[in-house]
Amino acid sequence: MWRRAVAVVVGLVAISAPPAIAAADVALPDPASDWAYQIGGASTPAASVGTVSRDRSEPPAPGAYNVCYVNAFQAQPGERAFWRSPAHWQLVLKQHGRPVVDGAWGEWLLDTRTRSKRARIARIVGRWIDGCARDGFAAVEPDNLDSWSRSRGLVDPADNVSLARLLAVRAHRNGLAIAQKNAAGLTGRGPGIGFDFAVAEECGRYDECGRYAAGYDDRVLVVEYRRQDFDAACQAWGDRLPIVLRDRDVTVGGVDERC
Template sequence: MQQVGVPAVCAAVVVLLAGCGAPDEPAAAPPSGPAVAALTGLPAGARVDYQLGGPYPPAAGVAGVVRDRTAAPAAGVWSACYVNAFQTQPGTTEWPADLLLHAAGGDLVEDPDWPGEFLVDVSTPAQRDRALDVVGPWLDACAAAGFTAVEPDNLDSWTRSDGLLDTDDAAAMARALTDRAHAAGLAIGQKNAPELTGAGLGFDYAVAEDCGRYDECTGYTAAYGTVLDVEYTDEGFSAACAVPGLSVQRRDLDVTLPGDPAYVAAWCPER
């Protein structure tokens, strides 16, 4: 989990699928296929709850949730399935050692901000095929469980690879993931990596973290009609709430459960 302007945006989280255009320019064509059916059904400005620390009953007014792939979707609301597609989850053994990225000295390349998360090696077509052999069944399982969308995290892992991966590697893996998700009937969201917005990778919507804090929100809303943003600071939350058409939630960094002293969950008050 990791963590720029253009004119006004057109829609809110996970609902209005027409793309945004600058004044006097035609809007981009909406996505087609199974992703359309998966994304419709939420009102503009819908509240979506980021529940990665564990599932819990959605609060009143919440119309969608994002949950880990190991959890069940929430009954009666739009549900997206979180998958760590470009890095490992701490303590997991699902990735073969030779499919992880190694530095010149042989050490695994670890995310500096998230101990225990090691980067997946997507530097060659063969390695990307092998990575898809791991992640693809997770996407299929998300669809079978009843999720309507998937959020593959750490698309931007190349920025933490000490130059061993690049944007082309990330983009090629992203295309493989979007194809697999659509084949399973899932919509798929671009997670972070504003540098890759508008790159034609097949994503249907975007999920940003701290785009208000880093003044990146309009980079996403210019490329997607559907953008969900999670802010981890009060300052970023305030800034993101000022962006038209953006669905924003304030969360604590560890996305804890209700009842935990660190738990924080709030949405823009005017929405």
């Protein structure tokens, strides 16, 4: 879901993983095409739309470049029973025995602090990524890369970067491109982590679109939730980046406009 992208001092993000991951022969979204952000429910895209992002539970849009949304660093509220099970409960980040919650969306954060837990999370999310590939998606969008900013200081950015590397390998093995979702401070490292393009929420609002463009050129899909930010982003970046205005809950039938 929507998130203010958190600036990260790159020098503080220590990465002990191997060097840059070589992407497979993956297709990338066409920056000259409009895009539709439909993670809250699928609907028929506008005629001008060539790229569509949908939740992994939804089918890809026929004839479009489809991006599969997965919540990779936090737990969807509707999936708490899954994460509460004995097999997965240790993977939920806790403080004083209680799950750490992203209050804006009621999502439990996942615990990425150890190599073994990252590997277990990567196996779970990796199965979802496999499903995206089987269903015919062209790319995957792992959300909440910046969950460390809501972790009460428990998670370090490097922990999430290490998990992101594992997910990039899994995506590329499936022939899928993978998007960096938010965390504008990581865009300089994004391709080295394994990301192929970016999905940026509210980069117009927080004056971060240029940071994404510096890291990914025109391979940036932008969504804004306030009209004034949408208008500003369109004026500054609309001739270069696909930008869509959505309602904050990304509902079917909600606000859905393009530059």
